[in-house]
Amino acid sequence: MKLAEESEMDLVMISANANPPVCRIMDYGKFLYEQTKKVKEAKKNQKVVNIKEIRLSPTIEEHDIEIKANNARKFLQDEDKVKVTVRFRGREADYSYKGNSILDLFVSKIEDVCVVEKAAKLEGRNMIMILAPKRA
Template identity: 75%
Template structure:
């Protein structure tokens, strides 16, 4: 007899409690509705496992397969999918309300590098003391910053005042 599965996601072999099940062969062919013990014997003859793939159907649908190989293939697919994923980070660039034009150019060049790497950029203008009373300066600075970046970015979240900071979020332009 085969070992009872320790995998919580699938019921297999002796764990199957239904009297009758719909069986799919290891080659994908429908074998019809069989008694569970007959299906188990058939799977055992082929030295494979009987795995429930649709427990809510009436009768439950089971497939004869090599369960170890199936789990290995699934893990392999998940690994490939993870490799293809790109993690997007948010980089922050801080500016002050009294920043000079040349400094904006330097910071925008840094932001361009981040955007070309596929990261998002959070641009923050910090106001100190009474600078906060003239928030139009913050808008002017952020607009100048976005103009210097040109077509390398998309404004994802427009400039918004949050406490003593004005925040703008930029995303890389999709090709």
């Protein structure tokens, strides 16, 4: 403590559980400032992945699929993931095989910019597929 007072620094306990306890003489304010600076830099460099959702129905027409595929293409080019959902209502749930064919057609329209991250799966009344952007 005497050395810390003489150098006008702080005595910081690094490891209290060690035997004997480990301490360091440092400027604690400067240390905290550098830590927050490192955290901000790490936050700035990380990439946030957004998931955009596109909903289809089992009775969708070819042209409508094309329009939705073009929207999905824009999302994928912006490095976002796309969740494609086919929603079955009422008796449509009996024809879940149509959902598979619609999702396959949808993927075939944009396969040059996407990778199927999670294949089509029926979850309750929805069939869900997740697409990720293709890496260069």
